[in-house]
Amino acid sequence: MSPQRTCHACRRSAPQSELLRFVCSPDGAAVLDLRGKLPGRGAYLCPDPGCLRKGIKAKGVAQALGCRPPAEDAEALQRQAVEGLARMLTENLGHAHRAGAVVPGVDRVTQALEQGQAHWVLAASDAAERTRTWVATRVGNARVVTALTKSELGAVLGTAEVGLLAITQPRLAEKIRTLAVRCNRLKEENGDGQG
Template sequence: MIARQGRQPQRTCIACRRTADQNKLVRFVLGPDGTLLVDYRHKLPGRGAYTCLSRECLEKAIEKRQFQRSFQGQAEAASVETLMAGLHEQLLARVESLLGMARKSGQLETGTNTVLDSLKKKGKFAVLILSEDISESIGKKLTTVAARQDVPVFNMLGKNRIGQLLGKSERSAVAIKVGALADAILIELQRLAEMVREN
């Protein structure tokens, strides 16, 4: 489809038939062996089939054999669990990549005390990421301050992994400054949280 200037190309979910901007749907392509592959970033070559970012649509697409129909019978059978795991992996990789970009461009602050102090300045941060293994008392303190400032909070990864991504030792709190990069990170984190809720 040809996109009008300033608009995203539209695609239709093969399960629920809802039409949406291409970047709001998940793209699937066939590997050389007929394996169904998740193409979250829409970069792999070949014909694509699209679904909503929901377990329900994936289940329906598999149950109704919509992938086989879209790929003219060449798609190997795939399980919902396999596709959801592939999608989760790619979403996580996308968030990690965006965090790396935020670090390189100076768009984030790390460390519990630094983040706690900085969070008190209204309008400075768009999102707060806490490690999954943060201590309960520190997590509660940060979450309370973030809530007062209307900053959404997400728990993901361990302290070690967050530290590795940021080129530092363990980190249990990362605050992303307001801006386009923060908006992109927030979208991906919301998608990731939605996926976790569905599983």
């Protein structure tokens, strides 16, 4: 279970794994730490464009860390975060695939859900609307997360295209879900990140 942290922009608490971490760099400016591995005390922001804009000002994460605000503007940090999270999502999907924990395709995903092997579904962002609607009616909107395109998912799995998949290994599944939701929240002005 991820420890709770408070967003320095909106003051809401959330699991640390769901937030964006900033640390003070050696040159004295706050920097984004997507992997959460950089040394030093962290300050956190919701993965939300509004919180990012507010939180990188002088009284946000910089003040909490005792350093200068980030050198990049909010739009550049948002792009950097979306690209980094998408890269991490692809890496983790690759790990899950090599571990034999990826179940692609509507029929296999449905079976994995019915057998309790998976708890949520990853739908490609360009999957057919009827496919996403069908899955959402079967498993509920909260259990469907949208990320990447069919060809991006297919590239990870070594096939042409994949519109729907589930992850059967619980720890990897949760990590992938969290990455996808964080990435989606950064792309949407007022979304919940579910896709």
